Amino acid sequence: MTAKTHLELTGVDIDFPTPSGPFKALSNVNLKIERGEFVSLIGHSGCGKSTVLNIVAGLYQATKGGILLDGKEVNEPGPERAVVFQNHSLLPWLTAYENVELAVKQVFKNSKSKAEMKEWIEHNLQLVHMDHAMHKRPDEISGGMKQRVGIARALAMEPTVMLMDEPFGALDALTRAHLQDSLMEIQADLNNTVIMITHDVDEAVLLSDRIVMMTNGPAATVGEILEVNLERPRHRLELADDAQYNHYRAAVLSFLYEKQRQPGEEVKVSALSEKKTESDKQAQNLQDTEQSSAEQNSEEAA
Amino acid sequence: MSSMALKLLKPFGLTDKLNLAALIKALVVPMTGILIFLFIWNIGARNIHTSLGEFPGPAQVYEQSKNLLAEHNRERQKEAAFYQRQDDRNAKKLAKNPDAEIKVRAYTGKATFIDQIGTSLVTVLAGFFAASLIAIPAGIVIGLNKTLYSAFNPVIQLFKPVSPLAWLPLVTMVVSALYVSDDPMFAKSFVTSLITVSLCCLWPTLLNTAVGVSSISADLNNVSKVLRLSWLTHVIKIVIPSAIPMIFTGLRLSLGIAWMVLIAAEMLAQNPGLGKFVWDEFQNGSSNSLGRIMVAVIVIGLIGFMLDRIMLMLQKKVSWDKTQELR
Ligand SMILES: Nc1ncnc2c1ncn2[C@@H]1O[C@H](COP(=O)(O)OP(=O)(O)O)[C@@H](O)[C@H]1O
Numbered sequence: 001m002t003a004k005t006h007l008e009l010t011g012v013d014i015d016f017p018t019p020s021g022p023f024k025a026l027s028n029v030n031l032k033i034e035r036g037e038f039v040s041l042i043g044h045s046g047c048g049k050s051t052v053l054n055i056v057a058g059l060y061q062a063t064k065g066g067i068l069l070d071g072k073e074v075n076e077p078g079p080e081r082a083v084v085f086q087n088h089s090l091l092p093w094l095t096a097y098e099n100v101e102l103a104v105k106q107v108f109k110n111s112k113s114k115a116e117m118k119e120w121i122e123h124n125l126q127l128v129h130m131d132h133a134m135h136k137r138p139d140e141i142s143g144g145m146k147q148r149v150g151i152a153r154a155l156a157m158e159p160t161v162m163l164m165d166e167p168f169g170a171l172d173a174l175t176r177a178h179l180q181d182s183l184m185e186i187q188a189d190l191n192n193t194v195i196m197i198t199h200d201v202d203e204a205v206l207l208s209d210r211i212v213m214m215t216n217g218p219a220a221t222v223g224e225i226l227e228v229n230l231e232r233p234r235h236r237l238e239l240a241d242d243a244q245y246n247h248y249r250a251a252v253l254s255f256l257y258e259k260q261r262q263p264g265e266e267v268k269v270s271a272l273s274e275k276k277t278e279s280d281k282q283a284q285n286l287q288d289t290e291q292s293s294a295e296q297n298s299e300e301a302a
Numbered sequence: 303m304s305s306m307a308l309k310l311l312k313p314f315g316l317t318d319k320l321n322l323a324a325l326i327k328a329l330v331v332p333m334t335g336i337l338i339f340l341f342i343w344n345i346g347a348r349n350i351h352t353s354l355g356e357f358p359g360p361a362q363v364y365e366q367s368k369n370l371l372a373e374h375n376r377e378r379q380k381e382a383a384f385y386q387r388q389d390d391r392n393a394k395k396l397a398k399n400p401d402a403e404i405k406v407r408a409y410t411g412k413a414t415f416i417d418q419i420g421t422s423l424v425t426v427l428a429g430f431f432a433a434s435l436i437a438i439p440a441g442i443v444i445g446l447n448k449t450l451y452s453a454f455n456p457v458i459q460l461f462k463p464v465s466p467l468a469w470l471p472l473v474t475m476v477v478s479a480l481y482v483s484d485d486p487m488f489a490k491s492f493v494t495s496l497i498t499v500s501l502c503c504l505w506p507t508l509l510n511t512a513v514g515v516s517s518i519s520a521d522l523n524n525v526s527k528v529l530r531l532s533w534l535t536h537v538i539k540i541v542i543p544s545a546i547p548m549i550f551t552g553l554r555l556s557l558g559i560a561w562m563v564l565i566a567a568e569m570l571a572q573n574p575g576l577g578k579f580v581w582d583e584f585q586n587g588s589s590n591s592l593g594r595i596m597v598a599v600i601v602i603g604l605i606g607f608m609l610d611r612i613m614l615m616l617q618k619k620v621s622w623d624k625t626q627e628l629r
Pocket residue numbers: 016017018023025043044045046047048049050051052217
């Protein structure tokens with residue numbers, strides 16, 4: 001591999017000021033991401049996933065440590081690190097087209113002509129299959145469509161890294177599946193670097209090259225990192241019975257519900273995954289080498 | 303008839319499903335309310351005896367409104383006749399001697415009720431616009447900056463409840479002292495009324511704008527930061543549109559206050575307008591005066607209502623939040 005890391009988080013700590021003194025949300029977060037990699041962050045609610053993403057976005061400042069993107073330190077937000085927010089965050093008074101236009105005009109004001117901008121906006125809306133409704137306002141389209149526009153807006157900035165905070169969290173299962181497929185297609189075409197937060201184990205395994213599992217807060221950090229070596233393009237139906245896929249699933253589930261089980265929290269495993277416990281065990285026997293802990297990772301780096 | 307009725311009912315949202323229940327709700331109920339009011343007014347008026355005679359009932363008020371209109375028309379005819387005579391005279395002079403100096407004088411008749419309505423409307427709109435021009439930008443700046451907000455909030459809260467009657471003497475003195483010119487563009491009385499109105503109606507717009515601006519969702523602010531929008535673009539593209547509903551709530555309150563304040567200010571300062579009309583009639587003290595004042599009261603109410611409806615229409619037009627119920 002090349003010598004220089006694309007995106008690097010080194011020793012990131014953050015303290016939030018609270019009335020009862022500083023609250024250490026993150027402690028010593030280390031992570032290296034290669035160009036074009038799709039990385040998911042998974043962890044229990046409130047552990048600090050959004051905080052990590054916001055630090056990479058430049059919206060929060062790390063108290064200790066820092067972020068390097070292509071060798072340059074990140075200390076403010078910018079369009080090269082586009083964010084797809086959980087609740088779409090479209091401007092409600094603008095149409096889908098105008099929402100994307102706002103971003104395009106800002107990023108390409110000196111490099112694209114009017115006609116080129118129009119073409120680029122329409123191209124990005126086509127990518128997310130929203131060209132048929134591009135002149136509708138957010139309140140006239142469904143939740144899934146809004147999220148598509150949010151993704152188009154982020155893509156249209158031609159970001160080096162795309163940051164997605166539970167982008168499909170609020171959507172129904174069917175819509176989520178559609179959007180996951182769209183995202184995989186786009187990712188295959190454009191080969192963006194993506195960091196995505198999710199709380200959905202299947203989503204994480206299906207989409208990611210690596211899954212970063214975070215420990216519970218306060219002072220959360222990277223617990224384990226799982227490499228997902230499934231061939232692309234990936235198809236959810238074929239993978240449903242794939243032993244390796246189910247092994248990855250089991251690994252993430254075991255991290256979340258055994259190693260990082262929250263006191264007082266019931267182990268919630270969906271009906272689907274209960275059925276799979278059989279194949280999980282088989283998978284575990286077959287594959288046991290993929291897991292690599294954060295400690296191992298930092299040793300490699302050193 | 304039916305198509306006419308449909309058009310009339312459109313504003314009530316009744317054209318889609320025109321059923322009897324909806325019709326009753328939209329027309330019959332308010333009509334009944336008005337009729338009951340007129341009835342009570344009539345009975346009440348007959349039983350109130352003042353030094354100027356019986357309190358005017360609906361019939362007298364109707365009578366007086368016709369009189370006021372007729373007076374206005376007579377005054378207009380007089381004015382037309384005056385200009386006709388003047389033109390004729392000047393034409394004759396010029397015919398005799400093309401170099402003759404001709405005099406053109408403006409007609410100086412008595413301001414009629416309708417003229418006073420016009421004056422009041424112009425004044426209230428001017429005062430309201432002046433106030434909005436100050437209040438909206440100031441509200442945006444204060445709303446965007448927590449420190450400024452904390453700094454100015456006490457001052458705003460202090461001046462907000464001040465009655466126009468308290469401002470008026472101060473404004474009058476200040477205008478007399480500072481607004482001196484041989485050929486003033488606006489009459490002093492107009493400027494005094496305008497400033498008093500502005501001072502009193504500034505606050506709701508200022509506060510609502512500030513609150514609207516400061517309660518922009520954190521997500522939209524983050525979008526703006528990620529895009530690295532400049533301060534001005536941020537204000538124009540994000541801040542103002544998202545604060546529009548609150549700004550309009552403030553503007554509507556302000557316009558209502560402006561109208562109430564203006565009538566009081568005109569009355570107290572004897573500045574031309576509906577307030578002066580009311581005061582003059584009161585001083586006049588003829589047997590018709592109370593009826594004429596009552597006409598003014600109703601007209602003042604109608605105009606206030608109309609102004610609010612116009613603002614509501616504007617608000618609906620610019621509001622992006624179609625789920626917000628506006629009334
Ligand atoms: N701006 C903030 N001020 C204070 N505490 C915060 C702030 N943002 C997040 N936190 C705290 O940091 C922890 C992690 O939050 P977050 O990153 O939103 O979790 P997640 O996205 O994993 O659900 C939580 O305990 C939360 O209360």
